[in-house]
Amino acid sequence: MTDGLGALMTIFTEFYYWITVVLMFLIHVGFCMYEVGASRYKHHQHTLMKNTMLIPLVTVTWFFFGWWIYWAFPTGPGLAPSIMNESAALITDESLFSAKWYVATSNLMAVNLGDHISGVFWAAFLLFSWTAASIVSGAIIERITTFAFGILAIAIGSVFWTIDAAWGWHFDGWMLKLLGYHDAYASGVIHAVAGGFALGVLAVLGARIGKFSSSGEPRNIGPRNPWFVAIGLFLIYTGFWGFYAACNIPIFDLGPEYGMEGVTFYTATSIYVTPTTLSGITFNFLMSLSGGLLAGYWVSKGDPFWTYSGGLAGIITASAGNDLYHPLQAMMIAAFGTWCAYKLHYWVERRFKIDDAVGAVAVHGYAGVVGLVICGFVLWGYPSSGYSVGSMWVGTDYAPINPLGMIIGAIIMFGVLGFLPGYIIAKILHGAGKLRIPREVELAGLDYNILEQARKDERATS
Amino acid sequence: MAQVTDWIKHLTTDVDSATEGVQVADIYPMVGTEWMWLTVAIIFWLWFHVATGAGEAEEHQKLARKRPSANDYKKNITEW
Numbered sequence: 343m344t345d346g347l348g349a350l351m352t353i354f355t356e357f358y359y360w361i362t363v364v365l366m367f368l369i370h371v372g373f374c375m376y377e378v379g380a381s382r383y384k385h386h387q388h389t390l391m392k393n394t395m396l397i398p399l400v401t402v403t404w405f406f407f408g409w410w411i412y413w414a415f416p417t418g419p420g421l422a423p424s425i426m427n428e429s430a431a432l433i434t435d436e437s438l439f440s441a442k443w444y445v446a447t448s449n450l451m452a453v454n455l456g457d458h459i460s461g462v463f464w465a466a467f468l469l470f471s472w473t474a475a476s477i478v479s480g481a482i483i484e485r486i487t488t489f490a491f492g493i494l495a496i497a498i499g500s501v502f503w504t505i506d507a508a509w510g511w512h513f514d515g516w517m518l519k520l521l522g523y524h525d526a527y528a529s530g531v532i533h534a535v536a537g538g539f540a541l542g543v544l545a546v547l548g549a550r551i552g553k554f555s556s557s558g559e560p561r562n563i564g565p566r567n568p569w570f571v572a573i574g575l576f577l578i579y580t581g582f583w584g585f586y587a588a589c590n591i592p593i594f595d596l597g598p599e600y601g602m603e604g605v606t607f608y609t610a611t612s613i614y615v616t617p618t619t620l621s622g623i624t625f626n627f628l629m630s631l632s633g634g635l636l637a638g639y640w641v642s643k644g645d646p647f648w649t650y651s652g653g654l655a656g657i658i659t660a661s662a663g664n665d666l667y668h669p670l671q672a673m674m675i676a677a678f679g680t681w682c683a684y685k686l687h688y689w690v691e692r693r694f695k696i697d698d699a700v701g702a703v704a705v706h707g708y709a710g711v712v713g714l715v716i717c718g719f720v721l722w723g724y725p726s727s728g729y730s731v732g733s734m735w736v737g738t739d740y741a742p743i744n745p746l747g748m749i750i751g752a753i754i755m756f757g758v759l760g761f762l763p764g765y766i767i768a769k770i771l772h773g774a775g776k777l778r779i780p781r782e783v784e785l786a787g788l789d790y791n792i793l794e795q796a797r798k799d800e801r802a803t804s
Numbered sequence: 805m806a807q808v809t810d811w812i813k814h815l816t817t818d819v820d821s822a823t824e825g826v827q828v829a830d831i832y833p834m835v836g837t838e839w840m841w842l843t844v845a846i847i848f849w850l851w852f853h854v855a856t857g858a859g860e861a862e863e864h865q866k867l868a869r870k871r872p873s874a875n876d877y878k879k880n881i882t883e884w
Contacts, residue, residue, distance in 0.1 A: 384877040402849050406842070447838035449830040455815075456829030487864075489857035776857070782868035790872055791863065793880035800882045 359462035365584025372577030379570025384787025400499035408500035414441035415508035422516035521747030527661035529713035537707015538760020546768035549697030630660035633676030718748025
């Protein structure tokens with residue numbers, strides 16, 4: 343870098359994404375506390391370690407192939423041509439944003455004096471991957487093997503969410519072009535897909551012993567430590583600030599980017615390179631959090647677990663359109679999504695005997711789907727991309743945001759890339775006898791041996 | 805081994821190379837051996853799954869044979 347202003351912009355962008363990564367780390371700290379708080383005493387340590395070990399497993403596989411998938415798959419392949427090379431094949435050519443540069447052996451995937459962005463951008467997406475896997479982790483506590491969870495975490499964290507990000511988040515994604523898909527802060531791209539995946543796994547895994555009575559009535563297995571749950575959710579809220587910031591591009595001159603001669607317009611943009619402001623999304627983040635908290639408190643009659651979860655569900659519902667909504671719209675959309683998530687959680691639990699231990703499918707999956715559908719109506723007609731706007735199904739043009747496209751998008755996120763892979767992989771693991779811990783171990787507690795050894799140590803030292 | 809032995813020389817080389825359209829910017833050691841490191845890393849990753857998966861299954865089988873009751877763990881709660 344030899345130009346001072348250019349260097350300042352580059353270093354600012356590098357530092358911006360780096361800060362988002364640090365903030366998003368708190369999401370994982372929060373998820374760990376939340377899960378341990380929700381699990382029973384005899385399962386605490388294994389619950390903690392299960393969620394902790396997704397960090398290295400998703401990280402290394404994200405380095406090996408996850409990041410490559412994101413850059414290779416925007417065209418489908420075969421569904422819509424790239425605006426970079428006009429081919430609908432995997433993007434592995436010499437073009438600027440090709441997956442070729444992000445194979446694990448590339449010199450851009452290392453300390454490189456000519457590149458200040460790849461590492462921090464890779465890491466920001468990696469933290470999204472951890473979140474996707476961690477959402478699944480909470481739903482299935484106290485009965486899954488750590489081995490099976492490791493496989494499932496890699497599947498959602500380094501494969502399926504990154505495919506949906508390539509399709510629905512990448513500026514060249516086919517879902518933007520053909521469907522007018524818009525999901526600025528990942529209602530679907532992270533939350534619906536992870537919620538759907540968790541539901542698919544739960545359908546095979548089954549409920550915790552004792553969750554349902556012999557007549558099929560669900561029983562409440564309340565959090566062992568509500569304070570851990572509360573602090574965990576506060577940390578997730580905190581980390582979400584980084585999540586929102588990471589979904590933006592901090593500074594971009596849209597004039598030349600859009601091909602407008604003589605126009606200079608520096609702004610923050612959404613991930614779709616459409617203009618927004620960090621200030622504006624701060625309004626919306628806080629108002630959607632508030633809408634969710636209000637609805638959660640009301641619908642659960644003041645239950646702390648659902649009130650906190652309601653705040654999260656509120657943000658998730660409004661996230662798809664929070665780059666453009668008015669704060670009051672964000673608040674009311676959040677409240678409605680939270681109400682839907684709560685009602686759907688208990689309906690699915692009773693109807694299908696699904697034991698979602700922390701309400702992850704509801705808070706992330708159902709709220710995410712509701713958010714996508716609402717976004718299709720409220721933002722109907724807005725461009726899904728800044729590059730070119732056309733009608734649906736015409737290839738390299740980008741369809742505008744519309745309800746039908748967003749409903750199809752929600753089905754793809756929750757069902758096609760979420761539920762189906764989760765169900766199929768869980769079935770395979772179940773068939774191999776690797777999915778669920780033995781009944782005797784579940785009853786005794788995953789930590790039985792650790793507790794027994796600790797007791798022996800105590801006796802020996804006293 | 806060392807990719808850089810003289811920073812001044814290295815940075816000067818970078819500037820000259822850039823004008824010819826070539827970036828010489830990777831400064832990690834043993835440039836060109838990335839495939840070897842990737843192969844080793846993938847083997848380590850796969851081995852981790854096999855080894856820890858087998859260990860977990862063995863631990864579960866041992867505990868299942870002991871058949872502790874659902875409340876036996878309470879006898880092992882320490883006062884630490």
